[in-house]
Amino acid sequence: MNKLKNIVSVQWFSHMKITLTLLILMSSIKTFADISEEEKQILIEIYENTDGLHWENKWNLEEPVANWYGVTIANNSVIKINLFHNNLSGVLPNSIGSLKNLTELNLAFNQLTGELPQQISNLEKLTILKLEMNRLKGSLPEDLGRMIQLQELSIFNNFMSGAIPLSIGNLKNLKILNLSSNNFKGQIPSSIGELSNLESLGLFENSLEGSMPSQLGRLIKLKELVLANNQLKGSIPKEVGQLASLEIFQIQNNGFDSFEDINSLKSNNILVFDFDKHKISTLPKFKDINTINTRMADTKFEDENEN
Missing domain, CATH: 1.20.5 (Single alpha-helices involved in coiled-coils or other helix-helix interfaces)
Structure with a gap:
């Protein structure tokens, strides 16, 4: 037994x-088998197109994708790519727009060139898109407004050009929009006034022209409004005086000629207010704003011939 x-x-x-x-x-x-073969091939294409062999943190393509630097996987899909300051150079492939479950894409502080793929607007689950401090050129996708989950869009200090698309007003969840230090032209689209959750708007150092849209006065959560170094003109809309949350207001080096209509601005919150005193015929009558004439640095790349 x-x-x-x-x-x-x-x-x-x-x-x-x-x-x-x-x-x-x-x-x-x-x-x-964390992700589909299609998604893996897209990542490999990104790696090869952006000179992966010279990245600061390289990918070992023989290892599982889950081990690749800056890649986050959930539910068998790539959901985040963070290759910040990783010495990427070259052009982003169009196929990046097929990573349909991507929620965060941070490629800031690299040396990316070429045009931003129009297919990037297919990333409708994206909440964060950070491409600042690269050498990207071309225009923003006309259908950028499809990316309705975006909370942060930062493309400052590139060589982007063209008009800011009207569809940007569809990005209702945006909290941060920074398109500064590029070559954007045309008027500031009034549709930006639809971004009711916006806290920071940076359009500094472009070639924007025309008047400041009165619709900006709808941005009740706005804390930073930076429009300096453009070709804007006219008077500041009285609606801007309704921005009770505003802390930073920088509009110097433009053609504005009057602040008469914004004397109601809630000055108790203002920390920085930069404007061209010598160009203004009607100065603001604020009693308790400590106006500060700060100097905004020229942040654009000098070697524009490389783009």
Whole structure:
């Protein structure tokens, strides 16, 4: 009887050993199959197009994708790519727009060139898009407004040009919009006034012209409004005086000629207010604003011939 028990016990342990081996093997297979082959090929294309061999933190393409630097995977899809300051150079592939479950894309502080793929507007789950401090050129996608989940869009200090698309007003969840230090032209679209959650608007150092849209007065959560170094003109709309949350207001180096209509601005919150005193015929009558004439640095790249 004891001998039979010993045989059964040995068989049970042998079965458990096989089961554990299978589980480990299945787990290993699952690790290697974290994402679809299509998504993996897109990542490889990004790597090859942006000179991955010279990245600061390279990818070992023989390892599971889950081990690749800056890549986050959930539910068998790539959901985040963070390659901030990683020495990327070259052009982003159009296929990046097929990473449909991507929620964050941070490629800031690199040396990316070429045009921003128009397909990037297909990333409708994206909440953060950071491309600042690169050498990107061309225009923003006309259908940028499809990216309705965006909370932060930062493309400052590139060589982007063209008009700011009207569809930007569809990005109702935006809190930060920074398009400063580019070559954007035309007028500030009035649709920006639809961004009711916006806290920071940076359009500094472009070639924007025309008047300041009165619709900006709808941005009740706005804390920073930076429009300096453009070709804007006329009077400041009285609606801007309704921005009760405003803390930073920089409009110097433009053609504004009057502040008469914004004397109602809630000055208790203003920390920085920069304007061209020598150009203004009607100065603001604020009593308790400590106006500060700060100097805004020229942040544009000098070697524009490289773009």
